[in-house]
Amino acid sequence: MLSAVGLTYEIAAGRVLAPFFGTSLLTWTTVIATVLGGFSLGSALGGIVAEQPRAIALRNVRNALVATAVLMAVSPTLLGVLYVWGARGTGGMMISVLLVFFPASVCVTLPSPLLAKLAIEARPGREGSSLGFVLASGSIGAIFGAILAGFVTLPLIGSTATFAACGAVALLCLPFVRSGAPGNPGATIAAAGFVAFAGLAGSPACQYESGLSCLHVVERGPEVRLVSDGTVQAAERVTPVEVDEGTVELVLSYTEWLWARMDRDLEPDASVLFVGGGGYTLPTKLLASKPEAQAVAVEIDPLVTKVVRAHMPSAAEMIAQTSYHVSEDKAADGRLGIVHADGRVFLNQTDQRFDAAVMDAFSSGSVPAHLVTRETFARLREIVDGPVYVNLLDTPDGPLARGVHAILRELYQNVEAVQGRVNARGRTNILFAASPRPLESLDSLSNGYGPALISDARAFTDDRGWIGHR
Structure with missing residues (x-):
């Protein structure tokens, strides 16, 4: 049971980090190393x-x-306090993970050596099999905890309640440790009350949460913004409108450049693939501006689609009027096909062809590594006859921009790159248009x-790819 609690806690730790520090290979590496370090120290102290x-x-x-x-x-709560106190960047993320998640990881593992010792003493002469059963039960518990966190608790009750549930399960183990010197019932009751309060009254880390996303909807005057893991994914003017060319207004500056490029490059009846739905603002603009597209x-x-339908009027109206769920065995008359799948999986499996593609998928503040490799864009080149447009977040001439630029130059004769204003974190939108024909x-x-x-660099591949921002 404690192994299940430990693994559930570890996965929830990675999830709750996302609104503050994003999610990437760096954040997950830090969480895993910290929690495993806590498990190791807890086992040593438990011995x-x-x-x-x-x-x-x-x-x-x-x-x-x-x-x-x-x-x-x-x-x-402690993670949020450290963030308010100024924990930022790689160093702040590592310190926060250590202070927040290491102590609990030590405590949850401390009982294990004594429990193993009791199991061995209960079967004299069969110490080997007893120890094997203890180790196997710990592994099974860890597997159960990982599945429980990823498929049940995080999607259904959210990260804050998952942490409280882990604490509650730890307290439920107390009746199984009955003998020995009497404990402090007052402390136990107080702990139970605190855990219940944290689970019921604690502020959720996310306004909307699934196993994949931590979403907030932020209204700023006439604008509504969709924020995922602390990064603005889309924005729209909040006015009750009909979705036609004259009323669909793009808010984020990077979408304005992408649309200007698409409007110049594409025919009125173009078929466009968007990898990354986000707020569906660009698909909405395309379909409103080009009625045959x-x-x-x-x-x-x-x-994400559900939140967009509830809070972003123009995109919601376009989805309601024209959308259909893409399936391999059913043709549809709608103009906006929606696929809920990983972008790379769809690229590998689809037999559809497109006139253009927009790569605008993000995980927190970074592009998923498997969507910025030579193999991904080579597959796009096979199924997309015209230009490919790419949105990245990076520092000027940063490693992500250089790697993607190298890929596009290998595959396309014509590549254009622009960048926007640099923000306080030193990052900006870097946009590419790549085409087999002149732009x-x-x-x-x-x-x-x-x-x-953008400087020359090595192209990313599936084997040696992008690490990611926090």
Whole structure:
């Protein structure tokens, strides 16, 4: 049971980090290393505890379980406090993970050596098989915890309640440690009350949450913004409108440049693939501006589509009027096909052809690594006859921009790159248009955008790819 709690806690830790520090290879590496380090220290300390007189050892195990419950339940609150106090960047992320998640990881593992010792003593002469059963049960518990977190608790009750549930399960282990020196019932009752309060009254880390996304809808005057893991994914004017060319207004400057490029390059009846649905603003603009055009939007998380339909009027209206769910065995008359799948999986499996494609998929503040490899864009080149447009977030001439630029130059004869204003974190939107045919110059660039100077670099591949921003 404690192994299940430990793995559920570890996965929830990675999830709750996303609104503050994003999610990437770096954040997950830090979480896994920290939690495993806590497990290791907890096992070592638990071995010392197991050698103490039985009564004292059992009392210490009970104290560890109470501490586990409190530390797990308070984890999301403590993470938010550290962020408010100024924890930022890689260093802030690593310190936050260590301070928030290491202590609970130590406490949850501390009882294990004593429990193993008791199991071995219960079967004299069969120590080997007893130890094997203990280790196997721990592994099975860990597997169960991982499945429980990823498929049940995080999607259904969210990360804050998942932490409280982990604490509650730790407290439920106390009746199984009954003998030995008496514990402190008052502390146990107080811990139970705190865990219940944290689960019921604690502020959710996300306004909308699934196993894939932590979403917030932010209204700023006439605008509504869709924020995913702390990064603005889309924005729209909040006015009750009909979706036609004159009323669909793009808010984010990077979408204005992409649309200007698409409007210049594409025919009125173009078929366009969008990898990354986000707020569906560009598909909405395309279909409103070119009544004969077709679009397929691949969005990995159905929750994103659900939130867009509830809060972004123009996109919601376009989805309601023209959308259909793409399936391999059923033709549809709608103009906006929606696919809830990973973009790379769709590319590998589809037999559809397109006139253009827009790569605008994000996980937190970064592009998923498997969508910015030579193999991904080579597959796009096979099924897309015309231009490919790419949106990245990176520092000027940063490693992500250089790697993608190298890929596009290998596959396309004509590549154009622009970048916007640099934000306080030193990052900006870097946009590419790549085409097998010459690209006509735009009459003007979007506000704040200018040509991007990008150095030569090695192209990303599936084997050696992008690491990711936090």
